[in-house]
Amino acid sequence: MTVHQRTIVVDGLTTGFLEAGDGEPVVLLHGGEFGADAEVAWEHTIAALATRYRVVAPDQLGYGRTAKVVDFVHGRRMRIRHVARLCDALGIEAAAFVGNSMGAVNLLVDAASPVPLLPARRIVAICGGGEILRNEHVDALYDYDATLPAMRRLVAALFHDPAYAADDGYVARRFASSTAPGAWEAIAAARFRRPGAPAGGGSAEPDYARIRPPTLFVEGGADKLKPPGWAKDLAVRVPHGRGVVVDGAGHCPQIERPGVVNDLLLDFLGEP
Secondary structure: OOOEEEEEEEOOEEEEEEEEOOOOEEEEEOOOOOOOOHHHHHOOOHHHHHOOOEEEEEOOOOOOOOOOOOOOOOHHHHHHHHHHHHHHHOOOOOEEEEEEOHHHHHHHHHHOOOOOOOOEEEEEEEOOOOOOOOOHHHHHHHOOOOOHHHHHHHHHHHOOOOHHHHOHHHHHHHHHHHOOOOHHHHHHHOOOOOOOOOHHHHOOOOOHHHOOOOEEEEEEOOOOOOOOOHHHHHHOOOOOEEEEEEOOOOOOHHHHOHHHHHHHHHHHHOOO
8 A cells, every 4th residue: 555745735834744545534633742743653554544545644733744833822723723724625525533642632622612623524532632641751741852862751651662762763763853943843832822821722621522423532551641541531421432442552552552453443434
């Protein structure tokens, strides 16, 4: 299966994305950690889904090959709007959306809003939504200072398997993405806000009861960043929600346990 690297201009902003397959569209949204991008997040997912679907995986604003935009107030809404405009440009009128971490949170916030921007017919939230713990692993994500040792700590926080943090090549790959011109500034800006502005770009905890598309919450059984049981807790708050736990996986189960997650996605997306 050939995965194509493409670039398009959306509202004047260069936007990189990966695309593969044919059929009903599935849009994949990566996480918000430093060093994230579509390829890193979904390299084990795209080909599996593309056997049945048209898969589009954008680099969100500030990440990968997409424009580095600094915004201290509307970061979340800005990224949601950008993905919606990308869908318009690609002729995607309805799609299944799969998000990891920040990507999942953005999907849930949008779906719970009075007028959602994203044309979501199904949602999969992988390790996104609900509570984030306060511990040294979360600190490793938020306190990243664009050094290799800090990236190694960040990678250790994301994964259950210590082999990822011990892999110099993998750490260097994420480090290179995190230190591309403008990347640190664009991502760091989302962690700050103008004095007096609400946290999270104006987004409080979403009203999950407003989410109408069928929604699957995927929990990493060994996630260091989220409390155990969060997926089940959120699933009961969504009218058509369900939760599942992937054992032996941290905050990115689609990377750490791709075979398990791909089967979950294909089963859920293929339901009538």
